[in-house]
Amino acid sequence: MKPSVLLVNPWIYDFAAYDYWMKPLGLMYMASYLRENGLEVRLVDCLDGYATQAASMAVTPRRPPRRKPGGHGKFLRQRIVAPPALDMIARPYHRYGIDPEIFTAMVRSVEKPRAILATSMMTYWYPGVIDAISILKEIFPEIPVILGGIYTTLCPEHARAHTGADYVLAGAGEGYVDLILEKIMGLSLSYRPDSKNLDALPYPAWDLLSHPDQLPVLTSRGCPCRCPYCATKILNRTFRRRDPRRVVDEIAHWRKTLGVKNFSFYDDALLVRPEEMAIPLLKDIIIRHLDTVFHCPNGLHLSEITPYIATLLFRAGFRTLRFGLETTDRDRQRALGGKVENVHFEQATAYLREAGYEADDIAVYLLCGLPGQSAGEIRESIRYVRSHDARPILAEYSPIPGTALWDAARQSSPYPLAEEPLFHNNSLLPCAHPTLTTLEYHAMKRLSRGN
Numbered sequence: 461m462k463p464s465v466l467l468v469n470p471w472i473y474d475f476a477a478y479d480y481w482m483k484p485l486g487l488m489y490m491a492s493y494l495r496e497n498g499l500e501v502r503l504v505d506c507l508d509g510y511a512t513q514a515a516s517m518a519v520t521p522r523r524p525p526r527r528k529p530g531g532h533g534k535f536l537r538q539r540i541v542a543p544p545a546l547d548m549i550a551r552p553y554h555r556y557g558i559d560p561e562i563f564t565a566m567v568r569s570v571e572k573p574r575a576i577l578a579t580s581m582m583t584y585w586y587p588g589v590i591d592a593i594s595i596l597k598e599i600f601p602e603i604p605v606i607l608g609g610i611y612t613t614l615c616p617e618h619a620r621a622h623t624g625a626d627y628v629l630a631g632a633g634e635g636y637v638d639l640i641l642e643k644i645m646g647l648s649l650s651y652r653p654d655s656k657n658l659d660a661l662p663y664p665a666w667d668l669l670s671h672p673d674q675l676p677v678l679t680s681r682g683c684p685c686r687c688p689y690c691a692t693k694i695l696n697r698t699f700r701r702r703d704p705r706r707v708v709d710e711i712a713h714w715r716k717t718l719g720v721k722n723f724s725f726y727d728d729a730l731l732v733r734p735e736e737m738a739i740p741l742l743k744d745i746i747i748r749h750l751d752t753v754f755h756c757p758n759g760l761h762l763s764e765i766t767p768y769i770a771t772l773l774f775r776a777g778f779r780t781l782r783f784g785l786e787t788t789d790r791d792r793q794r795a796l797g798g799k800v801e802n803v804h805f806e807q808a809t810a811y812l813r814e815a816g817y818e819a820d821d822i823a824v825y826l827l828c829g830l831p832g833q834s835a836g837e838i839r840e841s842i843r844y845v846r847s848h849d850a851r852p853i854l855a856e857y858s859p860i861p862g863t864a865l866w867d868a869a870r871q872s873s874p875y876p877l878a879e880e881p882l883f884h885n886n887s888l889l890p891c892a893h894p895t896l897t898t899l900e901y902h903a904m905k906r907l908s909r910g911n
């Protein structure tokens with residue numbers, strides 16, 4: 461019998477969460493890599509309301525929440541008591557995902573693994589990681605739990621001190637497969653692709669999902685820009701891309717084998733240097749008639765939109781377009797690295813409308829709550845975007861350790877950001893300028909929705 465590993469995607473603990481095409485992509489890359497090395501891989505995904513197939517379950521699962529046809533929707537959720545650090549916040553706090561009893565039953569139904577690999581996402585979601593690990597340790601006390609992901613990369617010391625994981629690994633997991641297999645599991649590594657060559661990596665193990673209503677695609681790692689509020693350069697030091705044909709091969713593969721129609725791009729810089737990726741990718745999608753729909757929940761670069769690219773996006777079936785404008789204040793745009801100017805936004809919206817998109821299809825992220833950012837600046841940005849026939853979406857700022865803006869964030873925040881990642885939560889507007897009161901924020905939310 462093959463040695464097995466159990467992969468776990470922990471819960472989200474937060475004031476609010478909505479499943480905007482969320483899937484544990486990093487963990488699924490790890491899964492396929494381990495499988496190629498001869499391991500049996502099992503997945504327990506706390507965020508999958510459909511993941512209830514465990515044979516010996518003594519608990520009846522709740523009905524999964526209704527999903528939207530494009531593959532997004534609500535999570536199951538349960539009201540819970542917020543961690544003591546958040547006591548002063550008078551807002552309901554929730555566990556998003558399956559009930560802990562279901563999680564326990566699912567883990568119990570799995571044959572004893574040789575190791576457990578858990579992932580982590582937002583730094584401030586760590587309480588869900590701690591609770592998942594504590595249950596895993598109760599069921600399999602002697603099995604090593606290896607924790608990786610975005611939280612461990614951004615806050616490794618915190619994760620080592622608090623999560624109860626036996627190994628906390630920071631950075632790309634591909635670089636640790638030999639450590640996991642050889643040192644932790646005592647097995648030998650038979651498959652080791654060049655992890656710097658993204659085309660050499662196996663596709664993520666999406667066949668492990670119970671309900672692949674949509675799947676993420678990643679054409680690259682990293683970003684050539686260096687925006688001071690963003691963690692990308694810490695997560696991926698260099699910008700590397702796949703061969704666009706291989707990306708479309710992957711999409712066609714999932715379309716054929718799992719029947720998936722909706723795909724979401726998780727790239728940080730999908731449109732940058734379009735001749736390398738976007739143009740060949742979109743042309744290939746169009747030529748192959750895949751009958752697919754695409755969503756870009758992560759901000760796209762407005763400055764790359766030309767009439768030609770707008771037309772290709774439309775013809776290739778890109779239906780959810782979100783762009784990073786961040787602010788319309790020119791000084792702030794410069795301070796944020798100068799990746800975009802208002803003229804790019806105006807041109808892009810005109811080209812996209814021309815290509816066939818409706819005003820409502822063109823959504824633009826506006827950062828809200830940056831250190832020193834007045835409410836007036838945000839209001840003005842919302843007004844400007846709305847007056848140009850696009851849909852503003854407020855992206856509340858989450859301060860991230862190691863970024864260029866971190867010191868300013870710490871100085872502007874009433875919360876001890878460095879000691880407690882719970883205060884990185886964007887819902888708290890942790891670095892809000894005094895003019896950005898709660899009342900003002902809610903008024904802006906309404907303004908951005910046009911009411």
Ligand code: B12
Nearest residue numbers: 482483486577579582583608609632633690691757855856
């Ligand atoms: C796609 C994305 C989203 C998607 C959904 C993501 C998902 N997975 O479900 C959407 C658009 C919904 C989203 C939303 C938000 N996001 Co986001 N998102 C990302 C993004 C661009 C990619 C994540 C990803 O999947 N990467 C690809 C995979 C392959 O990488 P990975 O998960 O890191 O996995 C690798 C390693 O970590 C490791 N690994 C992973 N698991 C494991 C396990 C083990 C055992 C090991 C050894 C290794 C390992 O190996 C993997 C392969 O190399 C990241 C930035 C980035 N470049 O990573 C931001 C990022 C995570 N998001 C961020 C933010 C701020 C947000 C928002 C708050 C934005 C906002 N203001 O609205 C919202 C919050 C959402 C919510 N409250 O519901 C921040 C994190 C902030 C924080 N404090 O932690 C990031 C880092 C971006 C940034 N600005 O710097 N996001």
Ligand code: SF4
Nearest residue numbers: 683685686687690728
């Ligand atoms: S362009 Fe986007 S992903 Fe790249 S550094 Fe700026 S915010 Fe981060």
